[in-house]
Amino acid sequence: MQYFWGVVILLVIGALLGLLLAVASKAFAVKEDPRLEPITEMMPGINCGTCGYPGCKELVVAMLKGEVKNLGQCRPMRPDAKAKIKEYLANHPDEEGNILTVQG
Numbered sequence: 001m002q003y004f005w006g007v008v009i010l011l012v013i014g015a016l017l018g019l020l021l022a023v024a025s026k027a028f029a030v031k032e033d034p035r036l037e038p039i040t041e042m043m044p045g046i047n048c049g050t051c052g053y054p055g056c057k058e059l060v061v062a063m064l065k066g067e068v069k070n071l072g073q074c075r076p077m078r079p080d081a082k083a084k085i086k087e088y089l090a091n092h093p094d095e096e097g098n099i100l101t102v103q104g
């Protein structure tokens, strides 16, 4: 019986911290562009850094922000992958309906 209240207090603290984490994860969630993951999967995935970004996903993030306008920046990318990404972007506008075009 002497451990009962200690266990109850720990359970209550655990539940409160869990609730706090759940609320914080909703309140501070970073909204990600839904095109990020599909395009990243179309990238070579080598993460060589030749493009000047630490990895393929970071290049896609920059591309979706409009900072990278040429897929030729990724030297290992095959032409069919470039065509696939261009086609995907043409068919998937951003939330405001703008279509992103890239060269390369």
Ligand code: SF4
Residues within 6 Å of the ligand: 043, 044, 045, 046, 047, 048, 049, 050, 051, 052, 053, 054, 055, 056, 057, 059, 073, 074, 075, 076, 077
């Ligand atoms: S050059 Fe291409 S393969 Fe290499 S990290 Fe950049 S996007 Fe990925």
